[in-house]
Amino acid sequence: MNNLKVEAYFCRAAYLEKRRCVHGPPIPHDEHAYSLALKIQKIEANGINFKVLVDMTNNGIKPVQVGVNGKLKDGNPEIWVLGLEQQDENGEWESVDAVCPEHPAFDWITLKPGEQLTSWALAVDFPKPNQRFGMCTRKASHLGGEIRASVRYYVDACDIEDPFSNPEPYVATSEPAALPVPTSKTE
């Protein structure tokens, strides 16, 4: 191993302080006020996998936060974590995305009512069922049929920092969309 990758980040104290979680009274769960709509915009074949582009729109009346993990190569934010699912033979939705959310979002974007962002994730054609990576397992093998997208969203910095503390987490889910039939396996 000779190929070292270095990532470095410099953050000013004032900015860190502004984003720090300050615990206050619990925010009542309100899916009308805090609402995020997901829509699959496009699905593109990427070899045997599929790139799924998703639009997210705050269709509530309060700001919401979406976890991010930097930018994708096309400049769109990488959502932490944009889930992709397909149904198994029993109708259960199983994850087919490739990111294991083993930590909370370290960064986020606030979407005010009416604001939208676009991101994408890769639906992976796992060669066999129960593929393990990190601390995650993907029960599904091979892609087919329809895909839907889902994402956890948040109401404040504390909700993000300690996502397990919220007894009623907010999750947005798209309508399913059909995978295109690949024209080439060598793309």
Added chain:
Amino acid sequence: MIRNRVLATFGAILSIACPGFYGQQSSQTEQPESLVVVSGASDIVRSQTGLWNSDGCDELKYTASSPFPGNSALLTIASELRRQGWTEFRGESVPGPGIANKLGVWEHWKNVTGSRTYQRTGQWQNPAGDHVTYRLVFLACYE
């Protein structure tokens, strides 16, 4: 606190082809000198849209030819930061990009591509309370 219970290893990052991680971009932007580029670095990418607090932090990425465990690079970075008055962060870690279970040690896991990712994260602070985080990554392709 979630920071204390979360296993913050990055589980998997698909579509990372070994060894090219960041493409061939290179850019020059005015940045804090605490973002240190080691000798012989390539594919240098600078931006002000980091993984963490994206609109408030400066980000630097590059690759370097350095044998695992990257002692030469680590020494260069640490020496330069100490020279600038930074001290290694000893308190509770601030959640940042790639923060793992422990600061200052190499951690590793098998990623979704079947290769193994080795990561070491260090955090530093200056007297003003600013933070700088370094994440060093090696990919062992197809062990």
